[in-house]
Amino acid sequence: MPLSDATVPSRRSLLRESVYEQLRDAIVDGSLAPGEKLNDQELAARLGVSRTPVREALLRLAQSGLVVADPGKSTVVADLDPTAVRHARDVVASMRSLAVRESVGRLTPEDVEAMTQASERYAAALADGDIDAALRADDDLHAVPVVLADNRAIDAVLAQFTPVIRRVERARFDSFAVQDSIARHAEFIHLCAAGDALAASDHEFETWRTLTHDGRRA
Incomplete structure (x- = not known):
């Protein structure tokens, strides 16, 4: 049975992972400081990508506890609770x-x-x-x-x-x-x-x- 296209990482999935890793590393090394507000449009512009992979990355970061999201309001870098x-x-x-x-x-x-x-x-x-x-x-x-x-x-x-x-x-x-x-x-x-x-x-x-x-x- 031949491999399906789904078994090969797509450019979209690679981009999504890259955006996540860049934001994660910036939080870990302190480039994005605790309490700093994260605007998906501004981050997308800085990274040269659309807002979609940024939003997906922020959701993953929230699941890890690295950011705190308040739906409809703001997303901020989490404190070291x-x-x-x-x-x-x-x-x-x-x-x-x-x-x-x-x-x-x-x-x-x-x-x-x-x-x-x-x-x-x-x-x-x-x-x-x-x-x-x-x-x-x-x-x-x-x-x-x-x-x-x-x-x-x-x-x-x-x-x-x-x-x-x-x-x-x-x-x-x-x-x-x-x-x-x-x-x-x-x-x-x-x-x-x-x-x-x-x-x-x-x-x-x-x-x-x-x-x-x-x-x-x-």
């Missing part, structure tokens, strides 16, 4: 822990090496004071078991709520030294390489679960 952050944090921690538990037994030496290299890039970025590079390296490290788990439900939940946590991560980098995270990375990689799925899973859960709303560890 402690309760919302705690809920997102707990869900992200659980999903990442599950991914580790499902994948540790299938990690190859190449996977472990990829995690090790990501940890080294993270440490180098910290030394350079490069927050963006550090967060990218951290993403790369923790993505290894998630990709290997190959669980679409986990992927969907993380895609929805990890950006909320990333806003907190940036606050954490600004608020206090994170050198202890280098040691935590090393311990996590050691547990994964040793094939200790339960301990590695617990370690990953605690890494994410102990983030509080201001980015500090509980």
Whole structure:
């Protein structure tokens, strides 16, 4: 049976995803600040697109808790609400822990090496004071078991709520030294390489679960 056109991403779907990612990243990195009003017409003009993909992106961002929409009135960038952050944090921690538990037994030496290299890039970025590079390296490290788990439900939940946590991560980098995270990375990689799925899973859960709303560890 031939593949239908629906199996190939359309230009419209790619545009929609691009607009969503640009707005999401602008909120996460603070370019769009908490409380800032978001006008779909103005955003569309800035991005060079029609209002439709912007409106669709704002709906998705509202579902993640990154924006707050008041129908018929205004849409604003959400504040870092402690309760919302705690809920997102707990869900992200659980999903990442599950991914580790499902994948540790299938990690190859190449996977472990990829995690090790990501940890080294993270440490180098910290030394350079490069927050963006550090967060990218951290993403790369923790993505290894998630990709290997190959669980679409986990992927969907993380895609929805990890950006909320990333806003907190940036606050954490600004608020206090994170050198202890280098040691935590090393311990996590050691547990994964040793094939200790339960301990590695617990370690990953605690890494994410102990983030509080201001980015500090509980």
